[in-house]
Amino acid sequence: MTALMIAVAAHADKKAFARLFLHYGPRVKTYLMRQGASESNVEELVQETFLVVWRKAAMFDGGKASAGTWIFTIARNLRIDALRKTRRPEFDPADPALVPEPEPAPDRVLEAGEAEVRVRAALAQLPHDQAIALRLAFLEDKSHSEIAAQLSLPLGTVKSRLRLAMQRVRAILEES
Amino acid sequence: MSIRFHPRNEILLAYATGTLEEAASVLIATHLALCPQCRTAVGCMEAVGGALLDALPAAALDDRNLTQMMTRLDEPASVPAPAKAADDLSSTRSPGTSAMLPQPLRGYVAGDNAAHLPWHRLMNLDYIDLKTRGRGRARLLRVSPGGTIPYHGHSGEEFVLVLAGGYSDGTGAYHRGDVASADPSLRHAPVAEPGEACICMTVNYGVLLPTRILAPLARLFRGRVH
Numbered sequence A: 001m002t003a004l005m006i007a008v009a010a011h012a013d014k015k016a017f018a019r020l021f022l023h024y025g026p027r028v029k030t031y032l033m034r035q036g037a038s039e040s041n042v043e044e045l046v047q048e049t050f051l052v053v054w055r056k057a058a059m060f061d062g063g064k065a066s067a068g069t070w071i072f073t074i075a076r077n078l079r080i081d082a083l084r085k086t087r088r089p090e091f092d093p094a095d096p097a098l099v100p101e102p103e104p105a106p107d108r109v110l111e112a113g114e115a116e117v118r119v120r121a122a123l124a125q126l127p128h129d130q131a132i133a134l135r136l137a138f139l140e141d142k143s144h145s146e147i148a149a150q151l152s153l154p155l156g157t158v159k160s161r162l163r164l165a166m167q168r169v170r171a172i173l174e175e176s
Numbered sequence B: 001m002s003i004r005f006h007p008r009n010e011i012l013l014a015y016a017t018g019t020l021e022e023a024a025s026v027l028i029a030t031h032l033a034l035c036p037q038c039r040t041a042v043g044c045m046e047a048v049g050g051a052l053l054d055a056l057p058a059a060a061l062d063d064r065n066l067t068q069m070m071t072r073l074d075e076p077a078s079v080p081a082p083a084k085a086a087d088d089l090s091s092t093r094s095p096g097t098s099a100m101l102p103q104p105l106r107g108y109v110a111g112d113n114a115a116h117l118p119w120h121r122l123m124n125l126d127y128i129d130l131k132t133r134g135r136g137r138a139r140l141l142r143v144s145p146g147g148t149i150p151y152h153g154h155s156g157e158e159f160v161l162v163l164a165g166g167y168s169d170g171t172g173a174y175h176r177g178d179v180a181s182a183d184p185s186l187r188h189a190p191v192a193e194p195g196e197a198c199i200c201m202t203v204n205y206g207v208l209l210p211t212r213i214l215a216p217l218a219r220l221f222r223g224r225v226h
């Protein structure tokens, strides 16, 4: 999928775009429905998402993110605009005030494809309760206290499950 | 000077999942512009979001959608008002000088140079309210070199991002890029470092509780603005 996104970024490849849409469109629809989009306008929102995917393709960096990650961030931002009617400000990578990354050691840089495989593996290995907390946080537009209420857990427990889950994913990403 | 104080992980996570309110998001995104370490952390969280999206069950999306989608690709984009372009910045200041406000904060104030913003004066500090929607109140604060904010407590959480100069309180010494998180139990009297005015972005969820005669300052933080 990331190779398809790279083709869209590099030469506005419409065939590659169509394949991305066929794979991710239905998943973005599920995501938006869970975030509270109504049946009547969810397909419009899916198309809006992919219009941004298409128009901002030149900014896609296959060395940094997978296609799924890129599409997730676009769908997330769009639903904040459209469903929550608020904004999610972001830093500007071209800002002269931006403090750049220190040069990474070459052997520490993962190919995006490799990173994707590792994130999936990490998620698959998570204890069930941590995986549930992550899914609620990322996919259901729930604050940490709303997750705590839904699972009938103390807020601190939810926070620590999320923290442990993220630590686990990072550890696997950073293994050499 | 490298950053020593970062936002808590759960705040970065709320930013990555998209549940953090606008006020705190401005502060976090501005910290990210200054902090490669937290950019990596947020990138990793977004990768989790990507993997979870990939694993979602596919909803029914009939063929009409693909046809419509492909014809829409050639629609002219409605051009959004361009964000204040990087090259609008005055060329007299080199990148990274402490007067420079990073994006997205620059977009919330009427200019890019902190020295020339429309500051309001209150006691010994200058402030500018930032317009954000939702919970939390965002402001820029400026305290003259060596100036003190009188001893106070908070009824809710507070985040402070230092943009220029520095300050200390009982919990540490903070400089450009550092984020101090104060929970309601903290009572402090921050003191700006000498030499340069201390400019911070603050986000407050509660009101400031004066411990002595601090009524005007407390008024500034009381109630809701929007």
Ligand SMILES: [Zn+2]
Binding pocket: B003, B005, B006, B007, B031, B035, B037, B038, B039
């Ligand atoms: Zn940081």
